[in-house]
Amino acid sequence: DTGVSQNPRHKITKRGQNVTFRCDPISEHNRLYWYRQTLGQGPEFLTYFQNEAQLEKSRLLSDRFSAERPKGSFSTLEIQRTEQGDSAMYLCASSSMVGTLNPYEQYFGPGTRLTVT
């Protein structure tokens, strides 16, 4: 168990550019979540997957945002036409609701810090 990993750890981009982040969950976890955290705030839910199915999307997830989990393993979060307001820490978490002693615990990755200039 190597934990949840996220890449890149930091991304600086210019307004209007597209960016893509990757999350690799704990291998046996079937649920994967994306959250966004801005300075001084708690993380806010963006979307989550159960296996490859995207089950819920927050209203925070505008049409410039898209997330995929094509084979039920890693996930990508893409932001098109970035805006300065997209600057934040993007956190990924995973959990398993099946066959585990800890079905409700979400394990978080270190996050990807996005700065839009």
Next chain:
Amino acid sequence: AQSVAQPEDQVNVAEGNPLTVKCTYSVSGNPYLFWYVQYPNRGLQFLLKYITGDNLVKGSYGFEAEFNKSQTSFHLKKPSALVSDSALYFCAVLTDKLIFGTGTRLQVFP
């Protein structure tokens, strides 16, 4: 709507003294409550959770929390604070996803 509130932006405590970080919740049905800690430039680490059972929940690093249904609270406690406990603490409620409070910065002074 499900929510949690952390009324204190910052809590200051001297090392060796007991600490309390407050959390109240608003949930329909039975609440699933969590505490997470965040150190600078790092992701969130799970501390403890209340799902059902004993109202006093023990977690990592000597932390514990008391679930109080009548006061709709889930305060985080530790009998003796350490300087290394200084971090940002988040209370959260689980629906299909975690809904976090705004966080409380704990500062433990030597």
